[in-house]
Amino acid sequence: MGSEEQPQTDQQLVEMDEIIEEEQAEPSPCMPTISSVSRIKNRIKRQRAFDKIMSEKRKQRIKEKKEQRKAAKLGKLPPKKQPKKQPHTIESLREKDVTMVEEEDEELDQEEATDAFSSYFTKSYVPKVLVTCSDNPHTKTIAFIRELCRMIPDAKPMWRKRSRIEKIIKTATENGFTDVVIVNEDRRIPNGLMVIHLPEGPTALFRVSNPKLCKEIHRSHQEISNHRPEVILNNFKTRLGRAVARMLGALFHYDPEFKGRRACTFHNQRDYIFFRHHRYEFKNREKVKLRELGPRFTLRLQWLQQGAFEGDYEWTLKRHEMETSRRKFFL
Amino acid sequence: MEEVEKDFNAYIGTETGILKGVNLNQNAVIHKNFHKIKALERDQEITSMAWGNEDQTEILMGLRNQTIRTFDTTVKAFVSLRKISVGEGPIVSLARYDGVTITAVKSGQVTLWRGESSVEINALTSGEFLTRMRQDPASPNMIATGGKENELQVWDLEHPAEPIFQAKNVKPDMLQLRVPVWVSDIAFLEEKHCVAVSSRYKHVRLYDPQRQRRPVLSFEWEESPLTCINSVSSNCSQVLVGTAHGRIGLFDLRGKKPEVPLFAYKGFAGAVRDVVVHPKHPFVFSVSLDRFLRVHHLTTTKLLFKEYLKSRLNCLLVTDDLDVDDFIPPIQKPRKRKMKVSEAEPAKKPELANSKIPDNDWESLTK
Numbered sequence: 057m058g059s060e061e062q063p064q065t066d067q068q069l070v071e072m073d074e075i076i077e078e079e080q081a082e083p084s085p086c087m088p089t090i091s092s093v094s095r096i097k098n099r100i101k102r103q104r105a106f107d108k109i110m111s112e113k114r115k116q117r118i119k120e121k122k123e124q125r126k127a128a129k130l131g132k133l134p135p136k137k138q139p140k141k142q143p144h145t146i147e148s149l150r151e152k153d154v155t156m157v158e159e160e161d162e163e164l165d166q167e168e169a170t171d172a173f174s175s176y177f178t179k180s181y182v183p184k185v186l187v188t189c190s191d192n193p194h195t196k197t198i199a200f201i202r203e204l205c206r207m208i209p210d211a212k213p214m215w216r217k218r219s220r221i222e223k224i225i226k227t228a229t230e231n232g233f234t235d236v237v238i239v240n241e242d243r244r245i246p247n248g249l250m251v252i253h254l255p256e257g258p259t260a261l262f263r264v265s266n267p268k269l270c271k272e273i274h275r276s277h278q279e280i281s282n283h284r285p286e287v288i289l290n291n292f293k294t295r296l297g298r299a300v301a302r303m304l305g306a307l308f309h310y311d312p313e314f315k316g317r318r319a320c321t322f323h324n325q326r327d328y329i330f331f332r333h334h335r336y337e338f339k340n341r342e343k344v345k346l347r348e349l350g351p352r353f354t355l356r357l358q359w360l361q362q363g364a365f366e367g368d369y370e371w372t373l374k375r376h377e378m379e380t381s382r383r384k385f386f387l
Numbered sequence: 388m389e390e391v392e393k394d395f396n397a398y399i400g401t402e403t404g405i406l407k408g409v410n411l412n413q414n415a416v417i418h419k420n421f422h423k424i425k426a427l428e429r430d431q432e433i434t435s436m437a438w439g440n441e442d443q444t445e446i447l448m449g450l451r452n453q454t455i456r457t458f459d460t461t462v463k464a465f466v467s468l469r470k471i472s473v474g475e476g477p478i479v480s481l482a483r484y485d486g487v488t489i490t491a492v493k494s495g496q497v498t499l500w501r502g503e504s505s506v507e508i509n510a511l512t513s514g515e516f517l518t519r520m521r522q523d524p525a526s527p528n529m530i531a532t533g534g535k536e537n538e539l540q541v542w543d544l545e546h547p548a549e550p551i552f553q554a555k556n557v558k559p560d561m562l563q564l565r566v567p568v569w570v571s572d573i574a575f576l577e578e579k580h581c582v583a584v585s586s587r588y589k590h591v592r593l594y595d596p597q598r599q600r601r602p603v604l605s606f607e608w609e610e611s612p613l614t615c616i617n618s619v620s621s622n623c624s625q626v627l628v629g630t631a632h633g634r635i636g637l638f639d640l641r642g643k644k645p646e647v648p649l650f651a652y653k654g655f656a657g658a659v660r661d662v663v664v665h666p667k668h669p670f671v672f673s674v675s676l677d678r679f680l681r682v683h684h685l686t687t688t689k690l691l692f693k694e695y696l697k698s699r700l701n702c703l704l705v706t707d708d709l710d711v712d713d714f715i716p717p718i719q720k721p722r723k724r725k726m727k728v729s730e731a732e733p734a735k736k737p738e739l740a741n742s743k744i745p746d747n748d749w750e751s752l753t754k
Binding site: 154155161162163164166167170295362367368369370371372374377378386 | 403405420424425427428429612614631632633653654656657658660676677678695697698699
């Protein structure tokens with residue numbers, strides 16, 4: 057604080073506040089304002105200043121309404137309604153990241169054209185997924201695996217039988233699987249999901265939270281048809297997010313059967329990936345009817361490794377070192 | 388525009404096969420790709436890099452498809468291309484000695500290319516594959532090799548028939564089980580040809596070829612494979628070690644507690660692939676798998692620069708000449724402001740004290 061700013065009367069503060077509000081009313085979503093009134097230390101003075109602002113706002117509103125009524129009486133059209141202000145969220149205030157993917161990036165296109173998933177996106181193989189779990193799975197984990205297999209086309213559930221992941225990778229590659237999904241459980245609830253792309257990686261570990269089976273959201277598994285679903289990958293913006301999205305997308309068949317009207321959504325919000333499974337129905341040109349089918353769960357990336365459960369880490373979550381701001385996200 | 392004319396400080400080889408030049412200065416970080424991106428394929432990944440001559444005007448790049456490419460830094464263009472076909476796998480390391488190019492491939496063949504003729508050394512008599520070959524900067528005729536299940540070997544290029552030193556594995560552990568070996572990187576210490584080794588099984592080891600075949604010092608650091616090690620040229624006993632989870636530690640191998648890092652450098656999200664300390668200034672350059680080039684200060688561990696380079700980065704070369712004045716960011720302004728406030732306040736206070744009590748009262752009080 058410079059010495060010039062200190063001698064300010066309440067009147068000046070109020071004026072300043074108004075200026076700030078006027079400037080920031082235009083962009084949407086509206087940004088948070090730090091009112092100079094809240095900096096007044098004396099409680100009574102602060103209250104008085106605040107009341108003043110509020111009463112002026114009220115007056116303004118009444119004045120506007122009067123003018124509108126007048127215009128309506130004279131037969132003029134009412135002035136155009138201002139667009140509704142969007143409240144800001146942590147997500148909309150997201151800090152800019154250098155790794156955000158831009159529209160046209162030659163280097164990115166080149167890398168994606170040569171990486172491990174390039175052959176999936178050129179439709180040269182059909183994904184075949186092996187779904188397994190940790191040792192001694194309990195009811196909920198077994199049901200969770202069963203539902204994953206109903207949802208992902210060409211997925212095969214298998215018991216872990218106490219085998220090492222390295223061994224699973226080896227035998228799965230020999231048997232023509234392209235991905236391995238391993239569900240981990242803790243306290244009889246699934247809490248981890250590891251996705252391994254074969255034969256050369258990458259590997260990603262996700263933490264699973266809020267797993268809800270079909271039964272828990274009062275749906276019958278019989279509603280899930282055998283048609284291949286559409287996959288929606290939403291809001292993955294950074295380079296890392298894109299890699300993760302490609303990986304999750306490559307679990308499903310590239311050619312959806314639109315007849316089944318089934319959609320699997322991976323929606324990223326604040327680094328949490330929400331999975332939802334719906335059946336849709338177009339009522340008319342505007343309205344769409346959605347019915348959730350289940351299961352439903354939330355993923356959070358823990359690490360991304362370059363090889364198939366070996367090699368260097370491309371990204372690891374280091375909570376206290378990385379999470380410097382509430383508005384900084386990595387996906 | 389003058390800054391663009393300036394030479395690049397660091398050259399970086401990437402997994403996509405692009406060679407990048409970076410010019411660091413306080414105003415902006417300028418980086419440039421030297422490749423035509425469209426022409427690249429997956430097997431052109433740059434797996435190793437080395438300076439081609441003493442003046443650092445030539446860069447040798449070893450590619451995955453066993454090709455050596457030469458880049459001239461004065462003309463900023465690729466000069467020559469040479470395909471070698473020795474053994475299998477990518478070129479693991481490159482070196483230049485007395486006009487001879489030395490290549491090491493993953494299947495274990497170390498070859499000296501003297502014009503058209505070549506001398507081959509088989510550095511992999513046992514074990515799975517070779518991971519690294521390193522040249523001694525002090526005496527360039529010495530090289531060291533190591534790999535998975537293949538212990539450290541030191542070779543003299545004048546007599547390439549036999550290694551002059553062959554390390555021996557440490558004794559079995561307390562359960563009488565053999566300790567596995569996987570040398571990930573090698574660093575020569577300036578002191579009496581000591582060799583420090585990092586392993587993917589978390590060990591840092593120091594070998595003294597004149598004393599014994601087993602390591603003189605061996606300790607573990609962190610629950611993460613160690614990916615790279617490099618010596619600090621200003622201090623002959625210090626090494627920097629990078630991990631696969633993204634951390635660098637500075638160790639003093641001759642100190643009282645060698646297993647405790649002196650400093651740890653943070654801020655990485657992915658595995659550290661290569662780390663270099665500038666020979667003249669206290670800067671730690673590192674490239675990592677999270678696509679960032681980072682520069683830390685050696686003793687304060689502060690992050691000075693961080694630059695996103697879009698591809699996964701594999702190897703790094705830093706030029707010796709670096710303009711420090713241009714490089715170090717200026718002292719931050721807020722500190723100066725604080726100083727001003729503290730100066731102004733004491734000047735006011737004595738005035739207030741004098742003005743409140745008039746002289747007459749003072750006299751009455753003192754009486």
